[in-house]
Amino acid sequence: MSFYDVVIIDSGIDKEHKVFKSANIETYCLEDDTWLIKDFLDVKNGHGTAVASIIANKISNLNICSFQLFNEQLECPVEMLIECLEFIKQNIDCKIINLSLGVKTYDKKLESICCELASNGVMIIAAFSNEGGVSYPAGLDCVIGVDASHRCQKSDDFVYIRNGVVNVKAKGANQRVAWLQNKYMITQGASYACAYVTNFALKLCMNKNHLDSYMLSVDDLYKEIKDNCIHLYDNTEGRVPTSDFLDHTNTVAIFPFNKETASFLHFNDMLSFNVIDFYDYKKLGRVGLDVTGIYSNCSYRIKNIEACEWGSFDTMIIGHLDEMSSHINFDIKSWIIDKCIEEQKNVYLLDADNFQVDKSIFQKNGLKLGFPTIERDYDFSVDMGKLYTVNTPVVGVFGTSKQQGKFSVQLLLRRELKNQDYFVGQLGSEPQSILFGFDYMLPFGYEGFDDLYHRQTVPMLNRFMFELDKKEADIIIVGSQAGTIPNSFENIMYLTDKQLDFIFGTLPDCVVLCINYHDDLDYIGRTIKAIEALADCSVLSLCLFPLGYITDWDLMMDKKTHIDKEALDSKCRELAKLFEIPVFPIASDSFAKNVVKCIVDYFGGDDSNA
Numbered sequence: 001m002s003f004y005d006v007v008i009i010d011s012g013i014d015k016e017h018k019v020f021k022s023a024n025i026e027t028y029c030l031e032d033d034t035w036l037i038k039d040f041l042d043v044k045n046g047h048g049t050a051v052a053s054i055i056a057n058k059i060s061n062l063n064i065c066s067f068q069l070f071n072e073q074l075e076c077p078v079e080m081l082i083e084c085l086e087f088i089k090q091n092i093d094c095k096i097i098n099l100s101l102g103v104k105t106y107d108k109k110l111e112s113i114c115c116e117l118a119s120n121g122v123m124i125i126a127a128f129s130n131e132g133g134v135s136y137p138a139g140l141d142c143v144i145g146v147d148a149s150h151r152c153q154k155s156d157d158f159v160y161i162r163n164g165v166v167n168v169k170a171k172g173a174n175q176r177v178a179w180l181q182n183k184y185m186i187t188q189g190a191s192y193a194c195a196y197v198t199n200f201a202l203k204l205c206m207n208k209n210h211l212d213s214y215m216l217s218v219d220d221l222y223k224e225i226k227d228n229c230i231h232l233y234d235n236t237e238g239r240v241p242t243s244d245f246l247d248h249t250n251t252v253a254i255f256p257f258n259k260e261t262a263s264f265l266h267f268n269d270m271l272s273f274n275v276i277d278f279y280d281y282k283k284l285g286r287v288g289l290d291v292t293g294i295y296s297n298c299s300y301r302i303k304n305i306e307a308c309e310w311g312s313f314d315t316m317i318i319g320h321l322d323e324m325s326s327h328i329n330f331d332i333k334s335w336i337i338d339k340c341i342e343e344q345k346n347v348y349l350l351d352a353d354n355f356q357v358d359k360s361i362f363q364k365n366g367l368k369l370g371f372p373t374i375e376r377d378y379d380f381s382v383d384m385g386k387l388y389t390v391n392t393p394v395v396g397v398f399g400t401s402k403q404q405g406k407f408s409v410q411l412l413l414r415r416e417l418k419n420q421d422y423f424v425g426q427l428g429s430e431p432q433s434i435l436f437g438f439d440y441m442l443p444f445g446y447e448g449f450d451d452l453y454h455r456q457t458v459p460m461l462n463r464f465m466f467e468l469d470k471k472e473a474d475i476i477i478v479g480s481q482a483g484t485i486p487n488s489f490e491n492i493m494y495l496t497d498k499q500l501d502f503i504f505g506t507l508p509d510c511v512v513l514c515i516n517y518h519d520d521l522d523y524i525g526r527t528i529k530a531i532e533a534l535a536d537c538s539v540l541s542l543c544l545f546p547l548g549y550i551t552d553w554d555l556m557m558d559k560k561t562h563i564d565k566e567a568l569d570s571k572c573r574e575l576a577k578l579f580e581i582p583v584f585p586i587a588s589d590s591f592a593k594n595v596v597k598c599i600v601d602y603f604g605g606d607d608s609n610a
Contacts, residue, residue, distance in 0.1 A: 002026075003093040004065035006055060006202060009084060010048030010100060012041055012068035019053045019178045027066045028087075030080075035067070035087050044072045046179035047191065051100045053178035054195035057155070059202055065092060070101050078103045078110055078136075085113045089120070095205060095216070098198040099126040100191035102135045104389045106469060111140050118142040123201065123218055127194035128166060134386045134466075138194075139165055144218065146194040147384065148172020151231050155196050160222070160229040163237045165383045168225055170196040200225070235379045245370035246272055246435070248346060251313040255279040255336060257286055257302050259403065260350055261319045263432060267411045268296040270436055276313045279305040283328055295412065305336065315346040315368075317435070322351075341365055350431040352443050372431045372443045374452075380459040387459065388466035392425065393603045394476045396508030396535070398499070400527055402482040403560075404514045404545040405586050410479040411436060413512075413599075416592035417475060425473030427464050427506065429481050439471070440464040444481055444498045454501045461505025475599070478506040484513075485530045487523055503534050510540045510602050512595055514586075517548030517563050517571055518555070521578065528579060540598045542575055544568060546587040 004026070015025040029038045043049065048066065056062050069084050070076045081103065088097065097117065103110070114124055114137045124143045129135035138145035149159045149169035159169035170193035177192065179185040204224055205216045226232065250273055254261050257278045264275055275298075280286045282304045292299045303309070321333040340347045341361060349357070349371040362369040395413070399406045407430050414436075417424050426438040433441035442461060444452070452460075468476050480502045486494045511531050515524055528539045546568060547560035554561065563571075565585075572583040584594045 002065070002091070003063070005063045005095070005205075006198060007065045007067065007088060007092060007094045007097045008048065008052050008055065008100075009067045009069050009081070009097065010051055011045040011070045011072070011074060012043040012048045013052045013064070013066040014043045014046070014049045014178075014180050015041075015066075017049060017053070017178050017180075017182055020056060022060050023052075023056045023062045023064055025052075025064045025066055027068060029068045030084075035084075035091075041068060043068070043180060045070075045074060046183075046185060047074055047100070049179060050177035050185065050187065051098065051191055051195045054155075054192055055098060055198045055202065057199055059199070059206070062202070065094065074101055076101070076103070078105075078107050082107070082109050082113055085110075085117065089113065089117055089122075095121070095123060096198055096201055097122060097124045098194065099124065099137060100194045102126055102129065102138055104129060104131075104133065104135050105391050106136055106139070106388070106466065108470070108472065110136055111142070114140050115142045118218075123216075123221070125194055125198045125201065127190040128386070130189045130191075132386065134165055134388045139386075139388070144168060144197065144221070146170060146190060146197050148188070148190045148193040149231075152193070152196075156200065156228070158197070158200070158225045158229045159231045159233070160226045161233040161235070162226075163235040164233060165386055167222070168197050169193065197225075233379075245346075245348060245368060248368050249273045249315045249348075251276050252315045252317055253277050253279060253308070253313040254317045254319070255305050256281060256284070256319055256321070256324060257291070258319055260430070260432060261317065262291075263407060263411070263430075263436075264317070265291055265298065265300065266294045266296060266408065267415075267436065268293050268298045270296075270411060270415060272437065273315070275300075277309065278302050279308060281305055281324060281328065281332065284324070295408070308339070310339075310343040310345065313345070315348065316340050317348045317350070317432075319350045341367065346370075348435065352431060372434075372441060374442065374460065380456060383459065385459075387462045388469070390465045390469045390476075390507070392469050392473055392476050394465070394478060394506060394508045394510075395599055396503070396506060396511040396531075396537070397477065397479040397514065398484045398503075398511050398527075398531060399480065399514040400483050400519050400524060401487075401516055404516055405543070406479055406481070406514050407432075409512065409514060409543055409586065409595075410477055412586075412592040413477055413595060416596045417477075420596065422474040423472075425468040425471055425476040427461070427468065427476065427478045429479055429502065433479075439468055442502075444502070452498075452501075454497065454504070457498070457501040458505040461502065465506055475603075478502075478508060484527050487520075500534065503531065507535050508537050510538050510599065511535070512541050512543055512598075513539050514543045514545060515575075516545050517568070518550075521575075524575070525579065528581070538602065539581060540602055541595055542579065542581055542583040543591070543595065544572055544575070544583055544585045546585060 027041050028035045126138035126143050128138045128147045137143045145167045147166045152171040172193035174188045252273050257280045278300050280302050287304045289302045325332050346368040352372040397410050428438045428441040431443040484499050488494050549555040568585045576583045584591050
């Protein structure tokens, strides 16, 4: 097995350039699917020569192994990069691999081979894309990811970033580098910043303090950079919120019965736990009502919370109670939480970030307390605005207003796709999303995370999407809140900044748009155009909600009426003709199958299993 100080995977090196007179360079080139050592190489792009010249600067007798992998346009299929790294693992002995190029999208096999090399003691130093997003292998945890910084003006200027996607920044501004045919070029980019980090690492390896030349670890390198950096970004470790709450949940009581908690009735069959009873407060007039699931075959009689049968369940799911407390002039939320502790019941609250609840009391009593949460301490600014590119097809469920069945549509699509054996990843914006098995959620509707701003929301959502992408789902469903664009501009409360953040954070490839019977046609049209323009996607279908305002008085009183089937069908035909998009009534028995067929056809999949 051949030994080299550094392996450079790039566009090839013009080793006849005078800057390499004290370096030993051996070049591998791919011919007929075989890596061969070539004495003479036709190098058509000076990028690799420039990178190598920085790496070799002021280091004598450097043994360089060059792999000419990237073409003249500096492009390379990820499969070829993986094969190259596999060859290096099996045939090349080295301490450092420099990759000043990469690919935009995450690949599990690429991560796997990089992690194998890292576990074998090989330090991989890779540059991020100059286009501003996360690229690979630089974005992998097992790789030292390097970007350029305007702060760095000298070759040994570094910016260290703790717990960021980017690990190190270095000099990447305009500079004179070696090019082809003994010429030089003024150029810039993260590629050259990466080369400076590799040069620094090699000098440390050969320093007298490292008598055993190749004992430098990644942690050693980070420490040296941190101790000598010109600027430090310190950050908490970024964690994607996970919950084991459902692992401790078998039997559940739900209080109160309202819009949010009704989903536990209508989609009862999609829950991993058994709903024993629904409870409400007797003064609100719902106690004693018989309720039946619209999309599931189950029925309940709503019971009085003051006569709760505490011995029949292990967990209580508590919905939003602030309006109820105000209406009955009683802090019922505190009362019910205290009762749950007294009766030794686990609690899941639909209100986001319940800091006012003393979690330690639950812990002391051996109980579980769950509620929607996010990682608030992570400073996304240290990632320099970099966003992940997602490979998995993404379907968005958006709307024109609140209370029009968007969460029901998400669950119906989830059920139908899973019935057709698709592996579904899901990101919701309702606080009960996790309880239905969604992978991630960021509630920003009623009692949600309303204090976030776009520089937090967008990268947070983007990170969720990346984690879903890594799970290799067949399709990802994301669901938004309320109306997507403003219907009016007279008040700042009408603006839909959170919904726009949701679009930018999830970037759906296609959207099913929930609409109302009474929606203004111009507003529907504007919403379609806005979504398609903002996300560069297609609105595949319109989903018509079966309730609507018949008169202006109904609108003023917020009183929706069931629209009869004939009127719904007529509205569907009208809208389909106007917008040239399929329109399906949500109340239709074939609704989910019709929408899923549109989705599968759009992505070009085979729906023969439908």
